Amino acid sequence: MIHELLRPETPESLREIIAAAISAEEPLAIEGHGSKRGLGRPVQAASTLSLAAMSGVTLYEPEELVLSARAGTPIAEIEQLLDDNNQRLEFEPLDYGPLHGLEPGQGTLGGVIACNLAGPRRLKQGAARDHILGVAAVSGRGEIFKSGGRVVKNVTGYDLSKGLTGSFGTLAVMTDITVKVLPKSETETTLVLRGLGDDAAAGAMAAAMGSSAEVSGAAHLPMFVAARVADGTLGKDAATLIRLEGFGPSVAARAAHLGAALSRVAPLERLEADASRALWRDVRDVRPFADGTAKPVWRLSVTPTRGHEIVMSLRMQTAIDAFYDWQGGLVWMRMEGEPAAALVRETIRRFGGGHATLVRASEPVRAASDVFQPQPGPLAGLTRRLKEQFDPQGVLNPGRMG
Structure with missing residues (x-):
């Protein structure tokens, strides 16, 4: 099977591609520059829809603390522009590229928002979804829609923007994103x-x-x-x-x-x-584990005071290496052998609960694993209903989230 790469340049051409995929019942793998291809379960699709050609900052008003850019805009480009104006993205988005053996600086704004990425400042300033003001996107129904606005005080449709943040491209394909920015520290x-x-x-x-x-x-x-x-x-x-x-x-x-x-x-x-x-x-950027291997790496979100206890318990049963961020509430853990998902999640449950995400493993391992934390019944039902509303035929990143 020939794998086709589709590179729309406008929201309308993107809409046409998605409409054609719906008509042909052919799913699409969604990506920016591919730096997060190793996150989530492998997507089985004959075509990849790349947002790389939909790039560029469309609005930047430093005095209003607002920036808008197309989804395929490299985060490195945005951060340089902000730095030149003594501003920054306060949620400090991490770059997963090095962990997956890629060069740094390839991530895009759309990828950061789709994966809800945030770095060490998360414990003080919140996640990516807390800084998004609005989006324009194309749903899995082939419909163009907008949510939110371009000013900080405008919260119209804000929850919908938040809903797309962290959806890994399974509900809609974002084309333009507006975020709030803040002055950088002296x-x-x-x-x-x-x-x-x-x-x-x-x-x-x-x-x-x-x-x-x-x-x-x-x-x-x-x-x-x-x-x-x-x-x-x-x-x-x-x-x-x-x-x-x-x-x-x-x-x-x-x-x-x-x-x-x-x-x-x-x-x-x-x-x-x-x-x-x-x-x-x-x-x-999890540099301690950016070792050029496919050894399983877990991202654990747990109670800060219990993180080290979870690591100690796991070390009694398997070979792991770990370090801590977010006051100990974020544990990065590399395993020497198999990912042992059941063991990891059961240990977290015994120490007060949390979430475990397998953020690096070989493709066969990811295909056979519950990469994301299984959702409780009511939340799983809500997720299913959202998917049915936004992408009823399942053409966007099918299987990515399990």
Whole structure:
């Protein structure tokens, strides 16, 4: 079978492609530049619909904190434009490319929103869906529609925009997206506590988050994992990271106050400005596990105080490597053998619940696995009804979410 690549350049041509797929009952695999092709279950489709040709910023009003761009616009291009204007995407979207053996910087705005990606600042500023103002899209019925608006105070249709965020292209294909942006921090400092075990690190991160220091990042890299970030400059000893951002004098004062308290817990180092940014970029993009292999990598979203307990329990039963973000509530875990989905999810259940997503594995493994957390009955029913409303014939990314 010849695999066809379809590259529409306008919403109308996209609508025509989807309408033709509906008529022919031929499903479509949806992607931007393909950097997240390894996420979710493999899509079985004769044609790939690429949004790469639908690129470019269409509206940017820095004073209004609003940016609109076509779905295929590279995130790297958007971030450079914002940086030139001393602004940023506050949800700090991660780049899955390196984890899947690809070059960084290939992700698109549409892919980030479709997968609801957010980085270390998520614990303070929310997920991607919390920053989306509006979308234009084509549904699986072949209908063009819009939701939301271009100003921060306009919330008309906001829930529909949120509904498409995190749907992995299974409900509609977004063509244009409007997001709110914010001024970037003048500077940042990362306090680095050295040598803590996972349990002590969880306590230190909780104390920092509970302080008045306005922490914007809290992560823990166990021994040896720390050596795989920042070009190895941290060394192999465990590193617990606390990030502070803002105006220079404010950051300095908060760092001094919080550092004095934390220095009683463990030896303390500091990273400033660019060095801090580079470190958190590696944490964001899961660089410790970007090893060129297809070893299974899990993303666990759990209660922050239980993350290290889940890892310890799993280590008693299988060979894993792990590190923590979001104050311990986000666990990145690499397994040496099979993904052991049943074991992972049962362990999470025993320690208070959460979600486990298999974000890297070989295609055969993903095809045979429950990649996403199984939904409880009522939520699964709602998801099914949404799919029936937006894509009744199942032509958009069939099977991607299980």
